[in-house]
Amino acid sequence: MSDSPIEEMNFETAMAELQGVVERLERGEVALDESIKLYERGAALKARCDQKLKEAEEKVAAITLDEAGNPIGTKPAEGL
């Protein structure tokens, strides 16, 4: 079990750990106390994954360049 805060995890890390938690729980080799802790951590990991999945907001912008070709900002990309 990694000790890194779940709130800072990216989706992939959170999902990989959730996978590991589930497998350990299913093997039934952990002690009862431990398995309850594992379950709670799994629930938090799942919430994190759900949150990352909900952040599926589409935002498309095109970079605007100055005459020298340097980026100066963005403008919404329309009609795409």
Added chain:
Amino acid sequence: MSDLIDDPQEGENAPEFTVTEISGAVKRTIEGSFSRVRVRAELGRVSRPRSGHVYLDLKDDKSVLSGVIWKGVASRLATQPEEGLEVVATGRLTTFGGQSKYQMVIEDLAPAGMGALMAMLEKRKQAFAAEGLFDASRKQPLPYLPEVIGVVTSPSGAVIRDILHRLRDRFPRRVLIWPVAVQGQKCAPEVARAIAGFNALTPGGALPRPDLLIVARGGGSVEDLWGFNEEAVVRAAAASDIPLISAVGHETDTTLIDYVSDLRAPTPTAAAEAAVPVRMELMSVIDELGARSGRALRQGIMQRRDRARDLARILPKPEQLVENARQRLDTLSDRLPKALASVRQRRQVALSRISGGLRPTTLQRRLEAERRRSDDLARRLGPALVRGRDRLVQENRRSRENLDVVFARFQRAANSQISDWKTALSGAERMRQTLGYKETLKRGYAVVRGAGQVITQREEAAKHHALEIEFHDGRVNVGETQTAEKTATVTPVMKPKKPKPTDKDQGSLF
């Protein structure tokens, strides 16, 4: 016109030119006849001085033609001149009068057909491969779920639309489009700049730095895609710290950026698919994981409850636990006395086996035997003593008898010897008396001595003042010495009547 008089020669009436005039005439002729030509050639030595102009040789197997590309033209050429490249150069011929040279001013340069282009591409590819830019170890893993995706492509057209569409289907993300020309001379520098520009953004800045790049372009001819073969693009892609997916042209088109990118997608759509996972699938996976985790926990608890119940059921009663032990105790306590008796018996047997020889009768028998022997010896002792005594007495008697015999013989021998010795002794005495001078003295002889010495001659006697005369009944001194008178008074001395026999006479008598 005076020249006309001198040495008139054939052809002398032809006009004379100055060098500049003839040079100018040649220039006009050449530039007039070759104001626009296309020359197919292999590029020889290419030099690029600081001025920015490009000087090169166009050659075939027999001839060489100098060429120049002015600075302004060189910068916008689609195909940059490279030594060995087979090209078709478009331009005009001109002369350079100052050096009696002519050259071609090139206004456009194109690879001479597909073969030449592909040969150049292959050559570049090998150079980059030798540098290690294509090594598998340089490939970076793509993020599983990028937050921001940077797309380098044309802002208009089907490509960006395809990418956004597919991203929307799978997993809507933030997308930053860096608009570039995707063909022509501006393509390579703009694409290279876009890749470098995305890398230069700071994470979390006003312009969010992408964590994945897609460089995409739709299908086209080899020349259309050529910009993605350029060194600038290849190097920018290789230098990118952000993982990069290339999707240039159709699946069959391969450009050099495909070799340096971290993933080559066959189409822009495929690039979008590689960029993000499918959200709905992930949601179901996550839901499934959540469900499994709850199930596993419940099941774990249930299993434990069941196991506890099962264990409680099979837990034996306390009496049962003791019963067995009690039975064993009984058996053992039953066997204990027997075991003791058995041990005692075994010991007894062993003891009797050992002490068997130790019975009193054995000792008694032994004693009796000894006594018998001793009695026997005692019985034999008395007679033996008597016999010994008798033998000793007998021996003693025999010895005594022997001794008596020997003693008798000795006595006889001794007596005989003694009488012999007596006879011999008396004979010898008589002989002695007969033969001694004293007996002679009795018959009237005397012995004369002077100073103690026997004197037998007259001369000797004359020497002495006193003489001593011995008779058979004593001695007498004759002479004036007091000593002699005294002696004569003490001892009666006789005068010898005859000279006394000398010692020698006496010795001879014996």
